[in-house]
Amino acid sequence: MKEKETTTNSAIRTEEPKNPETAVAAGRALIAEAEKGPTQAARHALRLEAARHFRGAIRMNASFEEAYGWLAHALRLIGQDLRESSAEGADEFVRLACAVAWEAKTKTQAAALSGRTRQEAKILIAWLRATRHFTVDEAEAEMESLRARHLSEALDPEARVAAN
Numbered sequence: 001m002k003e004k005e006t007t008t009n010s011a012i013r014t015e016e017p018k019n020p021e022t023a024v025a026a027g028r029a030l031i032a033e034a035e036k037g038p039t040q041a042a043r044h045a046l047r048l049e050a051a052r053h054f055r056g057a058i059r060m061n062a063s064f065e066e067a068y069g070w071l072a073h074a075l076r077l078i079g080q081d082l083r084e085s086s087a088e089g090a091d092e093f094v095r096l097a098c099a100v101a102w103e104a105k106t107k108t109q110a111a112a113l114s115g116r117t118r119q120e121a122k123i124l125i126a127w128l129r130a131t132r133h134f135t136v137d138e139a140e141a142e143m144e145s146l147r148a149r150h151l152s153e154a155l156d157p158e159a160r161v162a163a164n
Contacts (some may be wrong), residue, residue, distance in 0.1 A: 016056065017053065017057070019060060019061075020056075020057035020058075020064040020067060021057075021064075023053045023054070023056045023057035023060065023067070024054065024064070024067050024070055026050075026053045027049075027050040027051070027053035027054045027057070027067075027070055027071075027074065028070060030046045030049050030050035030053065031046070031047065031050045031070070031073070031074060031077070033046055034046035034047050034050070034077070040081060043081065044078065047077050047078050047081065050074045051071060051074040051075060051078065052157060054067050054068075054071035054074055055071060055156075055157050056157070058071065058155055059155075059157070065104050065108045065112065065114055066114045066117070068100050068101065068103060068104030068117055069101065069104060069115075069116035069117030069118075070116055071097075071100045071155075072097040072098075072101035072104070072117065072120040072121075072124070073116060073120050075093050075094070075096045075100060076093070076094055076097040076120065076123065078093045079091070079092075079093030079094040079097065094124070094127060095146050096153065096154035097120065097124055097154075098124045098127075098128070098142075098143050098146040098147070098150075099146045099147045099149070099151040099153075099154045100151065100154045100155070101120040101124055101143070102121065102124075102143040102146065102147040103147050103151050104117045104121075105117065105121050105143075106144070121143070124143065125139045125143065128143070
């Protein structure tokens with residue numbers, strides 16, 4: 001099965017975008033395509049590839065806030081893909097999504113924050129509140145803690161999450 005996944009992942013590998021805008025556009029197209037995927041494995045592979053594009057956009061321009069919101073979205077969806085097979089793996093992806101969303105939220109002025117990033121931060125705070133019974137303030141403090149602990153891993157294309 002692992003061999004088949006590797007083949008699927010390499011089969012959908014797309015050309016490297018030339019700028020952050022095209023990287024985000026390519027990632028968004030993959031996210032949309034994943035929604036129509038015939039199997040869970042196909043959807044998962046497309047979401048992994050989308051995350052790679054969003055990471056690439058951030059590497060090209062660390063100030064391109066929209067890429068953070070889309071990366072958080074992709075990581076959260078990848079976590080959902082894994083929920084049945086690996087609850088621990090799923091939670092790891094959601095923690096990475098928290099780190100990315102909170103990084104964008106803390107480094108971007110509220111008025112300039114994209115709707116996608118704002119929505120992801122709210123979803124992830126709700127996840128923390130529901131799973132850990134946190135208050136809003138406690139959830140925000142945990143988002144900051146997750147950002148401090150997991151941001152570099154979430155943004156690293158060579159990290160374990162890039163190959164899952």
